[in-house]
Amino acid sequence: RKEVEQDPGPFNVPEGATVAFNCTYSNSASQSFFWYRQDCRKEPKLLMSVYSSGNEDGRFTAQLNRASQYISLLIRDSKLSDSATYLCVVNWEYGNKLVFGAGTILRVKS
Amino acid sequence: DAGITQSPRHKVTETGTPVTLRCHQTENHRYMYWYRQDPGHGLRLIHYSYGVKDTDKGEVSDGYSVSRSKTEDFLLTLESATSSQTSVYFCATRPTSSGNTIYFGEGSWLTVV
Numbered sequence: 001r002k003e004v005e006q007d008p009g010p011f012n013v014p015e016g017a018t019v020a021f022n023c024t025y026s027n028s029a030s031q032s033f034f035w036y037r038q039d040c041r042k043e044p045k046l047l048m049s050v051y052s053s054g055n056e057d058g059r060f061t062a063q064l065n066r067a068s069q070y071i072s073l074l075i076r077d078s079k080l081s082d083s084a085t086y087l088c089v090v091n092w093e094y095g096n097k098l099v100f101g102a103g104t105i106l107r108v109k110s
Numbered sequence: 111d112a113g114i115t116q117s118p119r120h121k122v123t124e125t126g127t128p129v130t131l132r133c134h135q136t137e138n139h140r141y142m143y144w145y146r147q148d149p150g151h152g153l154r155l156i157h158y159s160y161g162v163k164d165t166d167k168g169e170v171s172d173g174y175s176v177s178r179s180k181t182e183d184f185l186l187t188l189e190s191a192t193s194s195q196t197s198v199y200f201c202a203t204r205p206t207s208s209g210n211t212i213y214f215g216e217g218s219w220l221t222v223v
Contacts, residue, residue, distance in 0.1 A: 004152075008150075034211065041217075043200055043214035043215060043217055044153070044200075046211045046212075087152065087153070089212075097155075098143075098155070098212060100145075100152045100153040100154075101152055102150060102152035
């Protein structure tokens with residue numbers, strides 16, 4: 001089993017749609033969680049951290065489910081500019097290890 | 111932006127030649143990382159540094175070495191490049207070990223022919 005797993009997609013959605021991605025992780029000792037966005041041929045950039053109580057940033061909502069060991073990202077009212085690859089990142093405090101998922105491709109179409 | 115520059119940005123080299131990629135940061139971040147990104151694998155850690163002259167191996171360190179003689183510079187060397195090392199290489203930095211976000215450079219595209 002991979003340490004961090006994501007559905008690679010692609011998720012093809014129309015503008016205005018709501019889309020959700022999940023990411024599962026294998027290490028129950030994981031402490032910090034993040035979603036990064038990566039545009040084609042660009043570096044990954046932080047989209048948002050994921051807090052235990054869940055958090056929202058505009059159209060984006062992140063949730064953490066420790067019992068089932070997954071995090072989720074919900075995007076409402078999708079824009080064309082949301083088209084990108086979304087990377088799930090898990091931080092294992094022991095050994096200072098950041099583990100990246102392979103990413104989920106989102107394509108928003110007009 | 112976190113002030114991370116990578117050089118060269120693009121390079122084509124021949125099998126068996128040594129290659130050095132440079133990462134320079136202006137943020138005085140303690141931690142620096144080298145990742146490679148390949149389709150289907152996501153980002154994989156090659157080596158990282160937790161201070162000047164303090165480095166450790168990541169999950170795909172074979173065939174690579176690193177050096178950090180100054181806080182701001184982290185060098186990645188491919189001792190003898192192979193075609194399997196054709197990839198995109200990202201440098202990243204992080205202020206402290208826990209909780210803080212990681213910032214990436216723009217990437218170095220390396221092709222080994």
